[in-house]
Amino acid sequence: MITDPFFWIGTAVCAASLVVCLVAAATKRYPGDAAILSVAAVELFLLVFGIGAIVRQAGGEAVRGEPWEFWGYELTALVLPIAAFWWAILDKSRWSNVVLAAVPITLFVMLFRIEQIWNGAY
């Protein structure tokens, strides 16, 4: 059982973003503002998580797994929403919203792995 509140906040942000993106896919024929903003919220969470991780790790909550693997996941996770946003808006259609919906799904899985690495649970 993961007790880190950051993980559960991130899960909630990803879940909310997924719902918003899927609703946008069902109702709009272009990338919806709400869908884009929800993916931006996921990116913002990742920034806060990253800064929080630096502070917490400096304060003694060491990564039990490989630190470079932890930061590899975190940095890749930070790039993904930007790449998906760029790819989604280059061809404006209903499917742009589904491309954006792929972000919270993928990032939830990555957040889960990040949490596992931090806790040393392999």
Added chain:
Amino acid sequence: MAENNAPQNTDHSPSARSRGLGRLVVTVYGIFAISATARAGYQIATKFTEAPLAYTLSAVAAVVYIVATVAMARRSVATWYLTVGAVLLELVGVLAVGTFSVVAPQDFAQDTVWSVYGRGYGFVPLVLPFVGLAWLYANRPRAAAGSR
């Protein structure tokens, strides 16, 4: 049912394969390209001698996903054929590695993208080549429509 999502280009052709639904197909391939590359890079950098065969296959999978992603995102007919080749290789890879890892698990590290037909990735690696081939077929080159 059939809605006009992109009025400027609604018909299917090799040049339209990265539009509409194809946007999502390229996205999913891209996600697998990144994760397979990261996984293969990590395995080869840290523990290649433990299971050289499995980790070499990890690297092959990563290259196949990268080529499929980039080729699928292109417009030309030549890269359409390249995409077909990459996706067929992907299909053969996931079926072969999946089967070997089930039949002879002792010879196979379980942590490659294609082990047990991609179970560690929600079996998406098994479904993806079929989706890719169906999408490529829908956007296949047609003699009459080749005047784009």
